[in-house]
Amino acid sequence: xxxxxxxxxxxxxxxxxxxxxxxxxxxxxxxxxxxxxxxxxxxxxxxxxxxxxxxxxxxxxxxxxxxxxxxxxxxxxxxxxxxxxxxxxxxxxxxxxxxxxxxxxxxxxxxxxxxxxxxxxxxxxxxxxxxxxxxxxxxxxxxxxxxxxxxxxxxxxxxxxxxxxxxxxxxxxxxxxxxxxxxxxxxxxxxxxxxxxxxxxxxxxxx
Numbered sequence: 001x002x003x004x005x006x007x008x009x010x011x012x013x014x015x016x017x018x019x020x021x022x023x024x025x026x027x028x029x030x031x032x033x034x035x036x037x038x039x040x041x042x043x044x045x046x047x048x049x050x051x052x053x054x055x056x057x058x059x060x061x062x063x064x065x066x067x068x069x070x071x072x073x074x075x076x077x078x079x080x081x082x083x084x085x086x087x088x089x090x091x092x093x094x095x096x097x098x099x100x101x102x103x104x105x106x107x108x109x110x111x112x113x114x115x116x117x118x119x120x121x122x123x124x125x126x127x128x129x130x131x132x133x134x135x136x137x138x139x140x141x142x143x144x145x146x147x148x149x150x151x152x153x154x155x156x157x158x159x160x161x162x163x164x165x166x167x168x169x170x171x172x173x174x175x176x177x178x179x180x181x182x183x184x185x186x187x188x189x190x191x192x193x194x195x196x197x198x199x200x201x202x203x204x205x206x207x
Contacts, residue, residue: 024092025197033082034198037075037117041172044071048169069128069137073145076121083114092197109179116172123165126151130158 026034047068051061094106128137129147132155137145151157186192 024095026092027085027089028200029085030082030089030091031198031200033078033085037078037082038176040071040075040078041176044068044075045169045173047071065135066138067140069124069145070139072121072124073137073139075117076125079117079121082117095192095194106182109175109182112175113172113179116168116175120165120168120172123161123168127158127161127165130154130161132158 047064050056051064051068056064094103126148128135130151130153132153134147134152137147139145183194186194
């Protein structure tokens with residue numbers, strides 16, 4: 001009598017519970033910095049396009065400009081904290097399911113995001129520092145952020161930085177869209193929940 005062959009189990013989804021090992025997850029500090037930067041970027045991108053293409057009064061545009069610059073300063077400072085934290089706290093290893101081109105794309109995408117995180121606010125800082133208007137940057141109404149010395153009134157530098165700022169914003173938006181798209185693709189197709197690596201809930205998140 002032939003014994004019944006065991007049925008092949010379905011491929012399980014790697015849920016939060018499957019990604020609870022500390023080596024699979026970012027620390028709580030890194031997670032907080034990640035989401036602060038994400039929120040700041042989306043607010044900065046929205047305010048930037050509103051100023052450029054929205055039908056706003058001069059008074060509202062000025063207030064939004066100050067908020068936009070404040071968010072840029074927040075992004076720059078948070079990036080410095082994030083970089084410092086990463087130097088002393090190794091990030092989790094990439095999931096073993098990522099191989100070949102996927103692994104290369106994941107690493108390249110992260111480096112592109114880091115490049116934009118620093119280049120975008122710096123280009124904005126150069127732009128306002130070299131502006132012929134010399135408007136101060138009052139960070140959230142609390143304190144004045146200094147301009148870069150030696151650039152005041154340099155229209156050529158300001159225009160160049162403005163162009164770079166625009167294209168960097170688009171590049172950053174595309175990089176983030178790819179980043180989010182990859183997470184969704186892995187969740188739906190590969191049945192892996194990578195969000196568990198960068199969210200506070202679940203065991204294994206360390207300080």
